[in-house]
Amino acid sequence: MKIKDFKTHKITRSTPPYQSDYARYKPFLKIDFCGRCAYCNLKDITITTPFEVDHFIPRASFKDGRMDLDTDYRNLIYSCKKCNNAKRKQFSGDIHSAHPTNELFYDPVAVDYNDIYYRNHLGAIDSDDEKGKRTITRLKLYRPIHILSWLCEEMYETAERLEKAVKTEEDEIRKQTLESALNMLNAQYRKFNHLFIAAYNDNGFSIAAIEDMD
Ligand SMILES: [Zn+2]
Structure with missing residues (x-):
């Protein structure tokens, strides 16, 4: 049972100047993602563990042929350490297509997570969507x-x-x-x-x- 929306902010995707090291995009991601983890909605200032830069299409999947995705801002997601660790190398899709994506997850910039997730009567992250439910397991969003x-x-x-x-x-x-x-x-x-x-x-x-x- 839904008791509250998953989030109240809106994620945007700006076009920052090119950086040769993907980690240098972190300050831009922090602004575009309103200082929150795209996957669990945790606010970065509430935790001492630094947030990380997640590759939506993981590095392990593109290192043989699509290294451009390493520093492609559209492939970078502002993520807390727990979600980044849980997501790791999980991937399904075609990295050689014109607009590659990771089909195992909803792209948090292209899809409004409020349409997929919500907070249930226990305060837990929940979903009525099949892929949304699988994502909760894949990202371990069920953790206390x-x-x-x-x-x-x-x-x-x-x-x-x-x-x-x-x-x-x-x-x-x-x-x-x-x-x-x-x-x-x-x-x-x-x-x-x-x-x-x-x-x-x-x-x-x-x-x-x-x-x-x-
Ligand atoms: Zn998170």
Whole structure:
């Protein structure tokens, strides 16, 4: 059951100056992809692990004959480390066609992922589309880190709204109630965010450490 859209931003594809090293396109990708992983929608500033440049058609598939795809901006995707690692060499398609693509995945620039994916009642990334479902498995988008990241973002945005409400509330009693709700939410946010970052970075974590944050 859908409870929310997959994303709220729109990905664009600009035409940056040619770079001989694909990694140099990262700042352009960051802007075009609004600082979010094209596959899981994670915001880059929420995680300490640097984002990466994914080749939509993987390097292993074009190294014998289509090296132009290595630095072809249209083949580069802004991706978090988890999604890039999960995607790896997975490929199906004809690299020698005029406009080669990777048929195993939806191109996140050509296809609006809101038409394929959504957040379900558990906060997980879900899809009613057959290829979309297979992609969730291929990219391991079912992992709890993707629920945790979404939960943290929802909490953060709710806290921002509450903070505004506290500032504008003139009734003293209501202001105090809003303030205590905000404090509770912020405390929960810190715990969940700690859990998310530890899980994402594979640092390991213990519930005891989270409890100690009280
Ligand atoms: Zn990702």
